[in-house]
Amino acid sequence: MILEVKEKLKEIVMKNVDMKISFKDISDETNLIKEFILDSLQIVNIIADIELVFEVAFPQDRKTLELLTKFDELSNFIQKMIMKDKVN
């Protein structure tokens, strides 16, 4: 399941960055903000797209921003939220 999350997440990132990138440009260690020089608008669009695609809600705080500094952590966080929603 985590692989599926990562694939979808990569698609979202690719649609929101200015530069042309492929799946292999994003690894578990990628700092999305730094690597793809994300501006504020791109960041909120990525978060909003994640919420739409995975049907989850991000907390409105700085922690959400920190998640974008490591692709792997962001993927795990999304997966946890999906699992939590399923349990509830």
Add this chain to the structure above:
Amino acid sequence: MNHIGGINTLFYTLSNGGTVVIADNRRAEEICKIIEKHKVELLPASPTFLNLLFLSGYYKDYDLSSLKIISYGTETMPENLLKKLNEELPFVSFKQTYGLSELGILQSKSRSSDSLWVKVGGEGYETKIVNGKLFIKTNTAMLGYLNAPDPFDEEGWFNTEDRVEIDGEYIKILGRDSDIINVGGQKVYPSEVENILCQISGIKNAVVYGEANAVLGNIVTAKVNLTDDFLNIKAYELKQKIKEFCNNKIELFKIPVKIVISDEDLYNERFKKIRNQ
């Protein structure tokens, strides 16, 4: 008849020897039926109602040839809708009205039937534009609000909070200050974005408003009613279509970040868009 615009129409028509036809309900079909039956010449309406009239297509099923004027006001008219209405009802003259419950209805003159530029003022009314905002002074203004601060300045000017553009004697109303969305310090007029969204064939109606956001202060959110063209579309897919359509038409920060698909009406009982979600 719970709006200054309705009261103005009632008094104006009766004092000029006209007949007022009051509808049982405000559905587009009912209004068209009444126009045909009573040979109505003037239809005062909000842009939201006119959009519903246009989308419903009922205006094609009834004889509306008696109509001479459609006056519109209470909210910003989308340029694209005005253009379509002029094409579909070429025998009608579209006139923009302007007024506030606090001040009354000002005389107004649209530059042309398909223009959003309007001259407002006339006898008894003074107007001025300060920092892009319209101020009005008149002896017929209300005394003040009950149990609330006096909204008039020392010289009696009332700040309408309406942002306007100026071209000689004409103004174009961009939107009310309270509706403006501040996205990271950049201003977004909801009506501008709504106007673009309603040009997308699968979108029947749209209302745009700001939503608090930790990164940008506010983000642009659009709530939309869809037509069958977008039946079963997912919100993410719709957002991609919106992004694609808006690209190069408006600045990136104006493109809605959040999309809410809704079956609910996006307007109140007076056919005015509900932006305070």
